[in-house]
Amino acid sequence: FDPSKVTVLFILGGPGAGKGTQSIHLVQDYGFKHLSAGDLLREEQDREGSEYGQMIKDYIKDGKIVPMEVTVTLLKNAMQRELDSGKKSRFLIDGFPRKMDQAVFFEQSVCPSKCTIFLDCPEEVMLKRLLNRGKTSGRSDDNEESIKKRFRTFVDTSMPVVDQFEKEDKVIKVLATGSENDVYERLVENLAKRDIH
Ligand code: UP5
Numbered sequence: 001f002d003p004s005k006v007t008v009l010f011i012l013g014g015p016g017a018g019k020g021t022q023s024i025h026l027v028q029d030y031g032f033k034h035l036s037a038g039d040l041l042r043e044e045q046d047r048e049g050s051e052y053g054q055m056i057k058d059y060i061k062d063g064k065i066v067p068m069e070v071t072v073t074l075l076k077n078a079m080q081r082e083l084d085s086g087k088k089s090r091f092l093i094d095g096f097p098r099k100m101d102q103a104v105f106f107e108q109s110v111c112p113s114k115c116t117i118f119l120d121c122p123e124e125v126m127l128k129r130l131l132n133r134g135k136t137s138g139r140s141d142d143n144e145e146s147i148k149k150r151f152r153t154f155v156d157t158s159m160p161v162v163d164q165f166e167k168e169d170k171v172i173k174v175l176a177t178g179s180e181n182d183v184y185e186r187l188v189e190n191l192a193k194r195d196i197h
């Protein structure tokens with residue numbers, strides 16, 4: 001996609017940092033199309049006849065990162081559908097890229113990102129939120145064992161992506177503790193500083 005016509009922002013942060021929650025606000029106020037990589041994978045997992053269903057299921061339960069060919073294809077198709085329908089051309093991509101090679105591949109073969117919102121949240125806060133959500137979410141990875149694995153994967157594999165973008169001065173870092181509204185207020189302030197409206 002042509003970066004003069006299409007805008008891509010990533011929103012990253014550990015499991016339970018509030019990516020999905022804050023994305024809802026950003027969609028309302030900034031007119032983004034929200035694409036959650038995790039949601040797209042869960043949809044594909046449940047799609048009848050998907051050749052990747054079982055693999056996605058196993059990876060998610062184990063907190064491991066699904067091979068990027070699958071995720072990038074899902075994202076690219078979702079972007080194309082949105083553009084074809086003549087709707088939005090500003091995309092907020094949630095929970096992707098989670099590994100350095102995915103970041104490089106996406107920016108080279110799909111579209112370079114404008115910047116990355118990083119929701120910075122301590123593990124004990126995220127753990128509490130996820131266990132709480134787990135009571136009703138039905139997500140196969142909202143249990144203590146899977147959550148611990150997701151935390152490890154985040155620290156070992158996904159955090160280096162944020163560090164790399166930070167070196168390129170492309171990260172908007174926001175403290176993600178406190179109430180949903182507290183976080184959103186900080187986020188709006190920081191976006192304004194970067195001239196994102
Ligand atoms: N909540 C949110 N903000 C709050 C606040 N300020 N105060 C109090 N409560 C707050 O929030 C989580 C919970 O906390 C909710 O109940 C919310 O109400 C509450 P949410 O906004 O859902 O947080 P989010 O960061 O989106 O957490 P999520 O669990 O979605 O993060 P993950 O990164 O773990 O999940 P994702 O769906 O992105 O990925 C799942 C799996 O898919 C990965 O582990 C991986 O296996 C796979 N995957 C890939 O392989 N590749 C990808 O590119 C993407 C995913």
Ligand code: MG
Nearest residue numbers: 019020036038
């Ligand atoms: Mg999410």
